[in-house]
Amino acid sequence: MRRLLTLAAITAVFLLPVVAQQPNPADMETARAASRAQKSSVKRTAARAPAYLGCYKDQPVRDLGDASSQGPGMTAASCQAFCRSQNFRYAGTQFSSYCFCGNSFNRYGKRAESECNMPCSGNSRERCGGPWANSIFDLRSGTAVAAAASSPGPAMADVEAQRQLPERILEFRSETVVNADATLLVTETLTVHVSGKQIQHGIFRDFPTRFHGAWGERLQTPFVVVSVKRDGEPEPFGTEDFEQGTRVRIGSANTIVSPGDHTYELIY
Structure with a gap:
């Protein structure tokens, strides 16, 4: 199944697996047993x-x-x-x-x-x-009350989520430089770990560049993509307008990405 996914720093899936690995029934039952055992040892702790x-x-x-x-x-x-x-x-x-x-x-x-x-x-x-x-x-x-398991092992929901989403974001960085002419140069770096056999690649990133001024006037911030790279090599991209700003489409849904760690760099 092919589709485009929105780029996220923390919460979104960055790459799309073409061949999903099926959970091992024995592993799943072991995880369920661990989750049931944790429920008996849950304690209440204070959180802000x-x-x-x-x-x-x-x-x-x-x-x-x-x-x-x-x-x-x-x-x-x-x-x-x-x-x-x-x-x-x-x-x-x-x-x-x-x-x-x-x-x-x-x-x-x-x-x-x-x-x-x-x-x-x-x-x-x-x-x-x-x-x-x-x-x-x-x-x-x-302050509020939150539940916390006394053992460090993952709950069942965490195990299943990890199996369904074999890609995970390891690191996200954003650096901004203010130029002498008051323009900004932003560099975003995203490191992703990918497991599985074949990963089909294609993402987009939305930037809100249109907004209302103090008097209600419609304003737009100039936006230009300088470069997009994957693992240090140029990655194809395109831009298009949407209601709130500019959408950057990165890569291609037909590109196969190998398992392992990959670093994406977007400069704009």
């Missing part, structure tokens, strides 16, 4: 429940610019978990599928809640910011 701080304006020089992720499964919780894992205090969701992290915010001021009303790509009942607007959470506020 992030406090919602409001809707805040963003710009190309990000208000929360220390780390970011993007994907079709974005929710407030997944963004908070990502930023917490990177040891940042604040998490902000934007434009349905984007997540930004940092230790300070409010560089551009607060906005009306109506500007942060886009549904999360991973849960349409939640709101994940808007065009150039972050829904921001303080990860150090409040």
